[in-house]
């Protein structure tokens with residue numbers, strides 16, 4: 001059983017628990033449910049910014065605890081003040097020490113798109129994402145069939161949300177493309193083995209149709225890599241660990257953005 005299998009198995013239990021605790025009617029009454037979502041595509045194609053998706057991630061299955069202390073509101077506001085285009089908030093509790101509350105706290109103090117970073121396998125989680133103030137959901141090709149990807153993507157778009165499809169090889173990419181996604185993220189981390197290889201993003205760049213915003217995800221720590229990825233068409237860069245493993249993630253993010261700008 002891979003870590004992804006374990007996460008998805010736990011997710012199925014968690015969804016049943018959450019449906020019993022908070023039925024859909026209650027999600028729909030949330031203060032955030034009817035708000036208009038910020039556009040993911042617009043945020044990432046704004047040429048005044050570098051296209052950073054800055055992640056709030058306390059812990060990961062591959063690295064353990066990254067940052068137990070950072071304050072979510074302060075850190076995410078710091079990311080945005082530093083020039084991040086989008087925020088990514090881990091909401092998975094068991095494997096990443098994330099929470100829906102963290103996303104709500106980030107929503108209250110920021111006016112940029114927020115990605116609910118979780119393992120979405122059920123429409124209920126998309127309604128939950130909308131109810132906590134997220135604008136974007138992630139659909140991971142490795143845990144969904146092509147039919148599930150289409151129906152979940154269409155459901156999210158029907159709520160006005162954006163969809164980021166995540167792939168990590170050519171086969172996943174080719175069988176997952178549909179009109180129900182807005183952006184395609186290439187994950188440089190193999191979720192089964194934890195191996196990271198930035199070459200994955202370079203290898204898949206030309207295979208991603210131009211109508212989708214290209215996003216490179218994971219293991220990004222060198223400002224020059226962002227420039228190199230921009231040169232092959234990437235417009236979004238998802239970074240968590242590089243910032244969160246430091247004492248002041250927002251300050252590290254600021255320095256990173258300045259370095260990328262100085263190379264541009």
Ligand SMILES: O=C(O)c1ccccc1NCC(=O)[C@H](O)[C@H](O)COP(=O)(O)O
Pocket residue numbers: 003004055057060061062063187191217218219220238239240241242
């Ligand atoms: O980060 C992990 O160890 C991990 C393990 C299993 C499934 C997903 C995992 N991470 C989720 C992500 O995709 C990353 O949080 C995101 O791309 C940022 O990556 P990084 O900059 O390397 O923290």
